[in-house]
Each structure stands twice: as C-alpha cells, then as structure tokens.
C-alpha cells in the first residue's frame with residue numbers, strides 16, 4: 001500500500017527498489033524497514049533528501065532494499081561515517097542503522113563516543129541479541145547461558161546492561177521500540193529524526209530473530225512490551241527516572257520515547273569555527289581553488 005500525503009509529497013513507492021529481500025521469514029528487520037519508510041514519508045522526506053548509513057549485518061543488507069542515498073560501511077563503524085556525513089552537511093538528515101553485535105561488541109567504542117559527543121544523527125539499533133549474518137554467535141547482548149552457535153554451553157560473561165551504559169553516557173534522546181509494533185515504531189522514528197537537530201537520538205529496537213534468537217522471541221516481546229508514553233510517561237523527565245524505567249524489564253518492557261532533552265548543544269553546535277556559518281562544509285569545500293598550490297608542485 002502506498003501512503004500519499006499530498007499530491008507532490010513523497011510516497012512509500014518512492015523508496016521501493018527492485019532488490020529482493022533476503023531476510024528470513026519473520027525477521028524483525030521487515031518491521032523496522034517498513035516503519036522507517038513510513039516515518040520518512042510522513043516527515044515529507046523524499047529519498048534524495050536524506051542520508052541512510054548502514055553497518056554490516058543482516059540489518060545492514062537493508063541498504064539495497066530501499067532507494068536513496070545509502071552508505072554501507074565496515075562492521076561496527078557506522079557511527080563514524082554517519083557522523084562525518086552529518087558534519088560535512090549539517091543540513092541533511094542522517095540516519096544510521098547498526099546491529100547489537102556491531103554497536104555493543106565490535107564497535108562499542110564508537111557507540112560510546114557517539115552518545116557522549118552528542119553527534120547530531122539518529123541511530124537505530126537493530127537489537128536481535130545476536131550476530132545474525134554470521135549465523136547466530138553470541139553478542140554482548142545475548143542472554144547469559146543461552147546456547148548459541150560457537151558457544152553451545154552459553155557464554156561465560158554476563159549480559160551487558162546496554163540501557164544502563166547508554167544512560168551513563170548522558171544521552172539527549174533515548175527511545176525503545178519493538179519490531180512487531182510498526183505504528184508505534186513509525187512515531188518513535190519520526191521523533192528521533194526530528195531530535196537530531198539537538199544531538200544524538202538513540203533508538204533501541206527489540207527485534208525478533210526467528211532463526212537464531214530462541215529466547216527473546218516475537219511472542220516474548222509481544223507479551224511484555226507496553227507503550228510507556230500511553231501510560232503517562234513524560235520523556236522530558238529527570239534522567240534517573242527514565243533510566244529506572246528503561247532498566248526495569250523484570251515483568252514488562254517499557255517502549256516509546258523514554259528520555260528527551262533539548263537544552264544540551266550538539267557536537268556541531270559546539271564547534272566554535274562553525275558559529276554563525278550559514279553554509280555547510282560541503283558547500284565551502286567546493287569553492288576552494290587549489291590551482292595555486294598545484295603550480296607550486298610542478
């Protein structure tokens with residue numbers, strides 16, 4: 001179905017491309033992919049008006065499943081190149097997608113500094129709690145004691161408390177969604193894309209991986225996830241309150257916009273040489289005449 005907002009606005013069809021989906025049946029990537037296209041369309045963003053950056057993994061293979069400007073980088077490295085794209089052209093909405101293996105294992109250093117630096121990008125975590133593309137090894141978000149490929153007795157380490165780490169980094173935006181709730185996910189993505197003018201928007205999307213994740217299944221998530229905002233949670237609250245809500249997953253899992261603040265300048269807004277500049281770096285680079293330097297070399 002194509003959602004048409006206005007006669008000359010973008011539609012879901014504008015994001016379509018001929019590449020066939022190779023995700024497993026029931027993969028949460030389908031829900032995230034659909035919700036993102038809807039969010040972009042509802043924000044009035046056409047494919048040429050947004051930069052989509054993909055890490056390596058099952059989720060990263062989404063890079064050839066929609067039209068537009070897409071970058072596909074090295075495993076664990078999506079935050080550096082997405083942030084660089086944004087700093088080069090701060091007028092462009094930039095959305096980065098990464099898996100839990102990429103973000104909390106391989107590229108955790110980049111993730112830590114992405115939030116700490118408050119880079120003005122939106123980051124979508126495809127949280128299937130395992131390394132999907134390489135056939136189901138444990139990531140640091142896999143539940144302890146779960147038999148996985150290459151660790152049939154479970155991993156010895158405890159599961160990393162990802163939300164506790166996120167809140168320790170003093171984020172400006174934290175949300176959590178579920179790949180099985182596309183309408184809610186669409187709203188979360190729209191708010192997270194709009195937040196990037198204030199800084200790093202982190203969205204943890206709990207997703208089904210029917211092939212390798214046999215613990216936090218679609219049904220498990222469906223039974224536990226609830227909309228915290230619908231139950232009165234105000235994201236503009238004290239960080240400690242949002243942190244406690246995010247961490248308490250013992251009986252139910254809070255989803256929605258969990259924390260948001262607009263009073264901390266983004267990394268770009270803190271760069272003194274960019275103060276009061278109306279142009280983007282890419283526009284300025286295009287105007288430099290290097291002929292004089294080249295003649296010196298001849």
Ligand SMILES: Cc1ncc(C[n+]2csc(CCOP(=O)(O)OP(=O)(O)O)c2C)c(N)n1
Pocket residue numbers: 056057058059060074075098099100101102103106126128130131132133134139
């Ligand atoms: C630098 C580097 N390290 C390791 C790999 C191998 N590799 C490719 S995908 C992947 C796992 C991806 O897992 P995750 O990031 O959780 O994404 P998912 O496939 O679950 O969506 C690994 C280890 C690689 N391609 N490059």
